[in-house]
Amino acid sequence: MRTLLRTVLGGVTAGLAVLACATPARPVAAADAGYDVLVFSKTAGFRHDSIPAGIQAIRDLGAANNFSVTATEDAAAFTTGNLGRYAAVVFLNTTGDVLDGGQQAAFESYIRGGGGFVGVHSAADTEYDWPFYGQLVGAWFASHPAIQQATVRVEDRAHAATAHLPQAWTRTDEWYNYQTNARSTAHVLASLDESSYSGGSMGGDHPHSWCKTLDGGRSFYTGGGHTIESYADPAFRAHLLGGIRYAAGRTHADCRPETGYTTLYDGATAGWSQAGPGGFTNTDATLTSYDGLGLYWYTQREYADYSLKLDWRMAGDDNSGVFVGFPASDDPWSAVNKGYEIQIDATDTPDRTTGAVYGFQSADLAARDAALNPPGEWNTYELLVQGQRLQVFLNGVKINDFTNTDPARSLAGHVGIQNHGTGDDVSFRNIRIRDLGGAGGGDTTVEAEAYSSASGVTPFDKPGAHGGRTLGYIDPGDWAGYDGLDLTGVTALVARVVSGGPGGTIEVRADSPTGPVLGSVAVPNTGGWTSFADVSTGLSGVPTGAHTLYLTFAGTGNGLFDVDDVTLRRGTGGGGRTGPVVGLAGKCLDVRNAATADGTQVQLYSCNGTGAQQWTVGSDGMLKALGKCLDVSGGGTADGTKIQLWTCNGTGAQNWSAQPDKTVRNPQSGKCLDVEGNNPADSTPVHLWTCYANPNQQWTLP
Known part of the structure; x- marks a missing residue:
């Protein structure tokens, strides 16, 4: 944020990344510095008839995007001296054992020294006896069904290879099953919806495209690209271009493996509230700021130890920020005065520009500049809060490490995003959080109406409730589930309830609404539908790690009670x-x-x-x-x-x-x-x- 709003800067905005139906050229704020790409398509097994179309598509992309292409099937190109000429090497539908020992050593040295790798389709059907290559490509081919239409679920819409795609991308190709799941070692960009086609065999979690780092090198893989038609498809061409740009180091991304996060926003705005003027449009699972000065904040929970990730993009010289550690309030200045802002601004002073803890500590500007994508492209923040320490990661690179010593502020509290003012247009996608409170010993409070799945119940607006809503319309047999809660060390549950009805019982379970009961507590008539009370129960047999917590409800009659929030307490059981x-x-x-x-x-x-x-x-x-x-x-x-x-x-x-x-x-x-x-x-x-x-x-x- 800034104290004074700026007027709109003329002529500074850049076009948003468009997709799909256009030319293979890439609309960006500035052209990439020129570079060279080696396309390698040697086969020692099945040979795809789409290889010539793939080579031509990459040549077209290079001509439109300032890189040159050398295409070869000669493995003699894999020498230390020759590979050093290229910013990235594309394995285009290679198969079998295509490199000898010396060539393998040269390529491994190239990657570990900072080179880039792009694997297309049957690049996963290559070099099975070379462990380094298995690490590099991420997973080896196992089998495939017949060519057919399927739905690709795009998980990361910030990476240059997938930012242009819809959340559900329907296309026809040959869909690979893999010997292992790449999710544990790579960052999954897109996965296959196995219910949308026949022959998927990976149990529902079916990565299709991913990225990763290996020492200094960068790797991108896509399972698409079997058919000739793929290489005439503008969306697939843009997908391939983004992978090449990432591998060549012309765009940056957070390609660390990512698991255990709970979605706060990916198109649905339940649990969010606007404080102050202006707001955010919500289109294509993208929040875009307008007017202000205001704050869009997540009302359902406060967080103490956590990793918050979100994707953001500026159109030009714009201004916004991410706020952490502020108390619940309808006044956006409460967050300014009691929390901390991690700034998004291309051009302000060091303590008020992108990556800074606004007004308190500049980012490491050299590290920030090396990791930052320009206006018009997406970036990813991770804000890692542990106690009163805040670490800021930009596209996977740590750029700030700040410790709060101000007694009037805290890093524990709510999280939110800022709409700074007219002309400051910043967009956000895929806001997600991982609660780290279990190992640290802190309690975890969850707003009951912020369920991940449910049966029978409905959120209900109610004065006096935390966040203004309760979980209501509770009848016997109803339930609510809450994904991704760390249950490590949890020994008790406290529920804030209200009832003008018959009351009933809350039962606590893990992983299934019909699983074993970990504990139960009676909910009385509290004296009316506006008289809140807390009830609590000890829990036993609680599993460790991230699980889905289920609250199931029992009683006699209808409209038993409402639940405002539940707190998972950690500590010793029994007498304490x-x-x-x-x-x-x-x-x-x-x-x-x-x-x-x-x-x-x-x-x-x-x-x-x-x-x-x-x-x-x-x-x-x-x-x-x-x-x-x-x-x-x-x-x-x-x-x-x-x-x-x-x-x-x-x-x-x-x-x-x-x-x-x-x-x-x-x-x-x-x-x-x-x-x-x-x-x-x-x-x-x-x-x-x-x-x-x-x-x-x-x-x-x-």
Whole structure:
């Protein structure tokens, strides 16, 4: 963002990448620097009659896109000196053993030294006895059915080989099955929908095109290209061109393997909300900003430790940014003032240009410039947040490493994208996140209405609900599933519920709505459809790693209850851990005068080992001392609300969640346990306050 909006710059915009039905030429902001490509089509097995058409297509692409083409079937071209002339080598429908030992050594040296490889179709049916080649191509051919029409599912619409394609690309070709799945070692760009044709044998996860790196080298493979007709198809030609440009280092991409991510946006905007003026159009699974200054933010969850990935493109000298670590708010300036922006801007000052943590830390500009694609082309960010450390990756290259030390800000919170103002037009695709909270020990909260799959239930707008909606219309036998949740270390579930109906039961399962019950909890009538309460249960038999979590619902009658959100708690089960809670200046959380009356003030005091400082951290989210619970007075949410000792009652006022940044958060209010005035003196009260993760909000639990 910038403080002042800019006027539209005349004559600076670049044409968006168009596709499919046009010429093989590529609409980009500036031509690539010239380079040379070697096309190798030697066969020692089956020979494709499409090879001449493929060579001519690549020559046409070169003539339109500033690269020259040398075509050969002579393996003698594979010498160290000769290969050094080429930015990329294309294996065009090669088959069998085509290189001898010396030629293999020269080619391996070329790739590891920074060369590029493009494999087309039966390049996967080549050099089976050469392990390096297997690594390079990504997977070897196993079998194929008859030529037929199929649907290609495009997973990455930022890579130059696939950015022009629709999400579902229907075409006719010969569809390979492979001996192994490339997903574990390569970044999958597109996969085959095995339900759309006959003869797929990879169990539904069927990569078709991918990219990867190998030491300094770059590799691109496509399973397409068997038929002569493929090479006259503008969409396939553009696909091939993007792969050549990537292999030659003329465009950049994040080609690291990618698994375990949950989609936040890939065309559907459920869970997103606009704060401030302007907004985003939503066309072709692409969000494009207009007007502003505003923020489009994901309301359904806050995140603490995570990897956020998204694809973005500028049309010209535009301005936008990605925000992390801000609290829920309808005011976009809340994110500006309490979170951090990772900037997108081609031309601003070092601390306010692409890759910078806006106003705080410049990117490594040399690394940034080497990884950045120009306006008109897509780029990929990874924002890796671990505690108060933020690492920024651009197209797979680390360009910034920032640590938050500002007590008024945090890296834990919501995520969002900015619409900066009129004329600042930036587009976004494929926003996805991987929750890393399991290994780090933090709790995970999920908005119940943000399910991945469901039966019977429906989101329901409701005042007082977190994010403004609940999971409603719950009847016996209904269920909701939540994909990709890391269940490592989870020992309990806390659900925020509301019911003016008969109530019922929530059952917790993993991987199937009919799987074993990990735990269950009764939901009472809470006193009306606007009276929220928290219910909790311990869990057992919880698997580790990423799984789909299912909530199944039981009871009698209809309209049992609504679920607002669920929190997965991590920690020991049973009675929990007991000991001091240590905070500011090494002092302890203390019950004033060791009194047990409801309403007794909780305070900071020098550690003395007495019962007034012995707290039990339960798997149910409660903190207990002297037989009673740490409590937010009146269930309040205002800054400064008293923190006291109170008879345990299971309400949200007594639920506490330890965060990776060492804050202790009350999920009901979204605020933190805080030492008043940052004062380390004995007897200083603790109260509720907006979370900043400053020293007077950092606690070490037993």
